[in-house]
Amino acid sequence: MGESREKQLFEVRLQKLEKIRQANINPYPPVYHRSHTIQEVLSHFETYLEMKKEVVIAGRIKAIREMGKVSFAYLEDELAGIQLYIKRDNVGETLYELWKEIDLGDVIGAKGTLMITRTGEKTLNVMEWTLLAKCLRTLPIAKEVRDEEGNVIQAYNEFTSQEARYRRRYVDLAVHMNVREVFLKRAKIISSIRKFLDHRGFVEVETPILQPLYGGALARPFTTYHNELKQKLYLRIADELYLKRLIVGGLSKVYEIGKDFRNEGVDRFHSPEFTMLEFYWAYADYLDAANLIEELLEFVALEVLGQTKVKYGEEEIDFKGPYRRAKFFDLLQDATGQDLANASESELLNLFQEKNLEVPDNASLAKLYDELFSELVEPNLIQPTIVMDYPVVLSPLAKRHREHPNLVERFELIIGGKELANSFSELNDPFDQRERFELQRQFRELGDLETQPMDEDYLYALECGMPPTAGLGLGIDRLCMWLLNQPTLRDVVLFPALRPEENEPMLRQLKVDYAIRVGEAVREELIEIEYDVKDANDQLFSRLQVGKKLNQRSWSVLDTPPFGLTADAIQRMFQHLEVGTKVVLLLWNRNPTIEETKEIRYLEFKQVMDEDYLFEQIPLTDEQQERLIEELERRDLKICHHIGYGER
């Protein structure tokens, strides 16, 4: 949209680029060595000024103020900015003429000595400047008012569109020094965590991200498929089970910092991919882990911020240990006035009614506890709090409490009303572990989709003998939110997940009506179809909705998987439906080039295990495509793919 103006601005800058080339200057030179960062120049300003020291700096032009035969500019590198003074008599006629071809956003290097202007601003008196990269696009550079230290006091016309900032983060970074600071500090947070753990004798390891079985947390996974191995794989939801295998193997202190993936909702505290720290510590228990995490967080806060007290919105959070410690059931009792440690399901349900809380679906005892706690207790725990001793049903991988068999030795660290870390004395008894897996299987059969699947190899590992071990997982992104006072996870993640951009205004919807029976029949129906378009820029164009067919032309939408079609998503959706229900798969394609490219694909479902499906994506040739259409017609399945504008 609105491309003509953008194009004109682009053209203008191309012409300037051409003029520079005609002056026999390479606008993209191979290298430019700085003598100082701007921050270094500023911190030694008085000395260098007195010495008349020549400095060489580089960065992006953020402001230009031309005054005839003299010109001012503001040059910014990663952490600081300084004013440039460019005088024709200093840089010479040629360079001064060329200066007129410089735009906001250009990357230049400048050599000169320091000076202070009449109005008292620290300035580089430029003797020579060099274009390092022409900025051909208009960056949304705000006009800023700075104080004497160069801090921005006020900005006008600031680039604030959240969507645009996330989609083109490089522009956001180029234009906002404070955004750069956030990510530089994030890097420091992570490196100081490594520093701390390394000094304590922990060893950093890397475990598989593609896993044949997922586990270590209760969450829905992403699935993928390895063609060569003909194997269904999951993107890990946690590192836990592999790290504990290493403990079995005799590495006694290990940690991993890496991405985990959970196929669930997105909000300011949740992202489909996020960075997790997990450590495992043999011959220690969860109390040791609690002490360690206190020290770790205090260390990180001091290292990154120089203090333990952190502003977060209206609150002030203090990361200095020791943290408040409280027991799960004590906190619940404080909130409800009742001792719920041995409560029955009906007692808990009564409490839901009393407190006007919605009862979750598939309400197991575990879910009820979890729900009560996160509704009534968690939001009030602003300062770091270590919540200890959870009910055993909530924690399939934690060791039973040494004194209370219905509890586990587990704590969660809550900060700002949100979970930051989770830790327990690891369950190393293979018999108990097998029972817990069995229990999870039962929950799964009852319809709970977030259960820990049985992992025989893991049980085998435990049978080899795992020493008593403490383990802990910590959400790095959330830690960054708290430490850096950022309101959403997206502000501490460089490239957050967004829906694919609608860059083609003409929306064409492909629809395929395909009636199938749910239940037994689903397993027999091996062919499903999908329209997908291969697009160099975006694989996420196609989305799928399953609707319940009401009559010939209308349906109600039951579910929309957030990121395209997966076998899991299909399975999950079918679970909503009763046997015999007719459903319609509505396959949309928002890419208008589908007719031109004819790159329609279809999905082949294969029965792998009893209740498990997987699919391969196969691009169709024209011939195959015809065959598919024939096949559908033979089965009396109507294809009404077309392609109206906005037709529903």
Add this chain to the structure above:
RNA sequence: GGGGGAGUAGCUCAGCCAGGUAGAGCACCGGCCUUUUAAGCCGUGGGUCCCGGGUUCGAAUCCCGGCUCCCUCACCA
């Protein structure tokens, strides 16, 4: 998925209630200016009003549908 807000020039936004030739500032382009700083002064250019449909003589504005983002709730180790 529910509720609320938003989408108009490269950027920040007004105009919409009450339909009548598309606006401002910054940025851009031309001119003046050898210590300016949201530089200033003079002049110019720039639009798929998110997309599609409807009502109307006439739609940025009213109606219907869709898309995206933000907030919030629900879901969510």
